[in-house]
Amino acid sequence: MHAAIRNAFNGRSIARTSDLLGAGVGQHDIRIASRGAAIVRVRQGVWALPGAPSPVVVAAAHGGMPACVSAARMLGLWVLDESDAVHVAVGAKDRVHVHPGCRCRTHRVARCELGRRTGIVTMLVQVYRCGGAESFFVTLESALRQRRLTPIMLERLSARLPASARWMLGFAREDADSGLESLLRFRLREHGIDLVSQVVIGGVGRVDFVLGDRLILEVDGKPNHDAPPKRHRDLVRDAIAAGLGYSTLRFDYALIVHDWPTVLAAVLTTIDRGVHLNR
Numbered sequence: 001m002h003a004a005i006r007n008a009f010n011g012r013s014i015a016r017t018s019d020l021l022g023a024g025v026g027q028h029d030i031r032i033a034s035r036g037a038a039i040v041r042v043r044q045g046v047w048a049l050p051g052a053p054s055p056v057v058v059a060a061a062h063g064g065m066p067a068c069v070s071a072a073r074m075l076g077l078w079v080l081d082e083s084d085a086v087h088v089a090v091g092a093k094d095r096v097h098v099h100p101g102c103r104c105r106t107h108r109v110a111r112c113e114l115g116r117r118t119g120i121v122t123m124l125v126q127v128y129r130c131g132g133a134e135s136f137f138v139t140l141e142s143a144l145r146q147r148r149l150t151p152i153m154l155e156r157l158s159a160r161l162p163a164s165a166r167w168m169l170g171f172a173r174e175d176a177d178s179g180l181e182s183l184l185r186f187r188l189r190e191h192g193i194d195l196v197s198q199v200v201i202g203g204v205g206r207v208d209f210v211l212g213d214r215l216i217l218e219v220d221g222k223p224n225h226d227a228p229p230k231r232h233r234d235l236v237r238d239a240i241a242a243g244l245g246y247s248t249l250r251f252d253y254a255l256i257v258h259d260w261p262t263v264l265a266a267v268l269t270t271i272d273r274g275v276h277l278n279r
């Protein structure tokens with residue numbers, strides 16, 4: 001019977017009662033499997049395997065599959081959105097189901113298969129529509145970094161974005177270390193500030209960005225960045241860079257995401273003083 005259940009789920013973590021019956025699992029077997037926690041009831045006629053990812057189960061309860069930022073998170077992509085609401089793709093003709101604790105965001109798609117995840121091109125289009133250009137850009141650079149987008153997928157993505165958003169495909173890079181780097185570069189571009197990414201400076205090593213000739217911008221968004229050994233290394237790097245005539249500005253997640261005016265003022269004032277130029 002366990003083999004029949006596996007067949008019914010067919011590599012997914014969600015199945016309908018009709019899938020189970022079709023695979024030869026009878027109503028009686030379904031009851032036994034459910035009582036023995038071999039399958040878990042999601043809603044009327046929909047079952048999950050124990051250990052199914054939570055967004056997949058919530059999406060199935062809602063009537064669809066993870067979409068938008070929820071699908072991006074499942075792929076380990078960086079997302080700007082901080083809420084834990086599940087974004088769900090629901091088929092054009094399918095019903096949205098009310099379920100306990102539902103705070104889902106519904107995205108309509110032509111067709112949806114329970115237990116699957118929204119494809120990456122559609123997912124990125126959803127992120128653009130749902131969270132705007134910034135959200136889209138950080139998730140896009142994260143997908144590029146993970147080499148998840150082939151040239152053909154990028155063409156399809158371009159065709160599905162509004163013309164006003166397509167410039168981001170040309171501006172995006174494959175080497176952004178974190179969404180914070182993407183966000184910093186994106187936001188400073190709006191002020192006409194051009195950053196050179198991932199610059200190797202002799203004696204210092206690779207820095208996140210150089211602005212002009214002499215200003216280093218570092219983004220501390222990586223785990224354990226404030227652990228003592230790393231903190232000491234950063235101070236050493238800054239000291240060596242200063243000895244070579246560079247100035248360094250460092251920003252972290254809280255500053256870039258939640259206190260952008262402070263970051264912008266620091267950068268603009270430093271530029272006004274000409275600190276970034278060789279003199």
Ligand SMILES: [Zn+2]
Binds near residue numbers: 127131
């Ligand atoms: Zn969304």
Ligand SMILES: [Zn+2]
Binds near residue numbers: 061062101104
């Ligand atoms: Zn819901």
